[in-house]
Amino acid sequence: MNKGTECVRKILEDHGIPYTCQRGEILSLFIAEPKHYKPNEVFRLLKDKGIGIATVYRTLEILRECGIIIEISAGRDVFYRMKKPESNCIYAHFLCDVCGKIYDCLDSGAAKKCSDFFDLLENSMDMTIKDVNITIKGLCNECKNKEGG
Amino acid sequence: MNKGTECVRKILEDHGIPYTCQRGEILSLFIAEPKHYKPNEVFRLLKDKGIGIATVYRTLEILRECGIIIEISAGRDVFYRMKKPESNCIYAHFLCDVCGKIYDCLDSGAAKKCSDFFDLLENSMDMTIKDVNITIKGLCNECKNKEGG
């Protein structure tokens, strides 16, 4: 049993999730390359290892429930990615209309401003905010410059 | 031909959309009760009048394309509602975890602040923002007080 497996097993068990090799593989994927994955993508990358689509969905739900990964909906698509420790329930993503790439886009300064803003909103509307999901659509850096030039 | 029909016909034609009674019915729904509708909901409310689900989807897409209504995705659900003239491409919605109700939640003051924030972000990340969709999840006013008390 190698180092990576050990590490992944520990994360799962620390969250009260019994280890199985399928769960290990899925979580490893998110750790190895920390980007946004659609369920289908996870399935495509791991089906060679004999992981079924149902297990992918069930595992993503488990990992999300316990806060290891987060679910992001951008338009009609659903993505998952690792939860970053510094993010305080406010997630902002930029989705490029042209190339379809998805970018995270809150540095800690912006996150703080945002957080203050939503605190105010929470009070003024007398509700309890659990999380905020901001999806920005437009042209990303690359596509903007391609179109312009 | 009554007043309501005339009015709806005018809106459609002003946007370059040929009038049909199905389009009229769908748009009337949004005008009569200006709330958030899922495609399915629109279909359920209008199928008695012989409107098919395909027509609902096609019409919603047409109305969205020309800016009469907007599309909002909240979690895995897609909603449509009338576009408000004052909204400047920034849409914020509150979705209650418990009762599932959806609320608009940017008054003009908050919208201005938000707008400034995203202008800054746009510059600092060198991208072009077309629209911003903010989904806030949590407990709404009513459900919060029910749970608490």
Add this chain to the structure above:
DNA sequence: CTACCTGCAAAACGTTTGCAAGACG
């Protein structure tokens, strides 16, 4: 050994499409 987890296949959704019939101007 028991409880839980898995893959498969089928079902359940939401959404889109092709097509023949019908409505619009």
Add this chain to the structure above:
DNA sequence: CGTCTTGCAAACGTTTTGCAGGTAG
């Protein structure tokens, strides 16, 4: 009358579910 629009049913992609067999502890 030609064009565009419609309803239907089928197709499609995504997500969920039931179940028999397998795995973990």
